[in-house]
Amino acid sequence: xATIIDGxxxxxxxxxxIKWRVEELIGQGIVPGLSVIIIGDNPASLTYVNxxxxxxxxxxxxxxxxxxxxxxxxxxxxxxxxxxxxxxxIHGILVQLPLPSHIDEFKVINAISPEKDVDGFHPVSIGNMxxxxxxxxPCTPHGIMKMLQFYGIDPxxxxxxxxxxxxxxxxxxxxxxxxxxxxxxxxxxxxxDLKSFTKQADILIAAIGKAKMFDESYIKPGAVxxxxxxxxxxxxxxxxxxxxxxxxxxxxYITPVPGGVGPMTIAMLMENTLLxxxxxxxxxxxxxxx
Ligand code: GUN
Numbered sequence: 001x002a003t004i005i006d007g008x009x010x011x012x013x014x015x016x017x018i019k020w021r022v023e024e025l026i027g028q029g030i031v032p033g034l035s036v037i038i039i040g041d042n043p044a045s046l047t048y049v050n051x052x053x054x055x056x057x058x059x060x061x062x063x064x065x066x067x068x069x070x071x072x073x074x075x076x077x078x079x080x081x082x083x084x085x086x087x088x089x090i091h092g093i094l095v096q097l098p099l100p101s102h103i104d105e106f107k108v109i110n111a112i113s114p115e116k117d118v119d120g121f122h123p124v125s126i127g128n129m130x131x132x133x134x135x136x137x138p139c140t141p142h143g144i145m146k147m148l149q150f151y152g153i154d155p156x157x158x159x160x161x162x163x164x165x166x167x168x169x170x171x172x173x174x175x176x177x178x179x180x181x182x183x184x185x186x187x188x189x190x191x192x193d194l195k196s197f198t199k200q201a202d203i204l205i206a207a208i209g210k211a212k213m214f215d216e217s218y219i220k221p222g223a224v225x226x227x228x229x230x231x232x233x234x235x236x237x238x239x240x241x242x243x244x245x246x247x248x249x250x251x252x253y254i255t256p257v258p259g260g261v262g263p264m265t266i267a268m269l270m271e272n273t274l275l276x277x278x279x280x281x282x283x284x285x286x287x288x289x290x
Contacts, residue, residue, distance in 0.1 A: 007264045074102065141172040141173035142268045160201065161184075225254045228240070230262065
């Protein structure tokens, strides 16, 4: 029987420490500020950004939520980003993805100042992550690494199999695991005989976006199973890429959906925003200890 990795508990502890650091920073006259931009009215995206806003406020940070109609032009969006890049009260800028098809996602991410790139999606942030430099790490992969650390799961020497190759999750989580000395295999929707790879995984990262795709037949006994999926099942209930009930007996650790990776993503976003604000503390003021 697996141990359930409780993302709510871990993220709760992280948020508690962030709250204290925010208070300290406010004492020095700096309120960490996060701008979240959403375009259109995708219900899932709206839920995500509202959660980000609520969490920001609960931790004492300033939340600047901007919702624009789907008709917003790329030029208008780039102008908003320039304004926020130059706003000293904003320490983090996040543009909720996906964007409407008439807006070039790459151009938009590139326009965000790397100093405010709390999503860790800018090519400068990604490059720094790849070579192990101090930078904003993308929130979901970073959250997964924190969860593993909290449960004492050391990736060193383990075979980590990542299923999914998105820029947001799959590619970066493989890199972070590699930096912690895992042997990493990337799989994706075009991989032949996927099962032959996942059956070898000591750590399986399921990030393919298919409801309950991974049952016990994909899992090596004793594997650590991290479910990044966020899908709806036939009954419309939230579920991951892993068939939790089927895998529970086989895995050693497993993340639930909801309550696993999701809460960690938001906590890491808050931490990146705080880090950005802490970097802005003038040199003559004592900086906040990490
Ligand atoms: N859409 C889904 N996940 C994310 C995320 O982590 N950041 C942004 N900006 N958009 C997303």
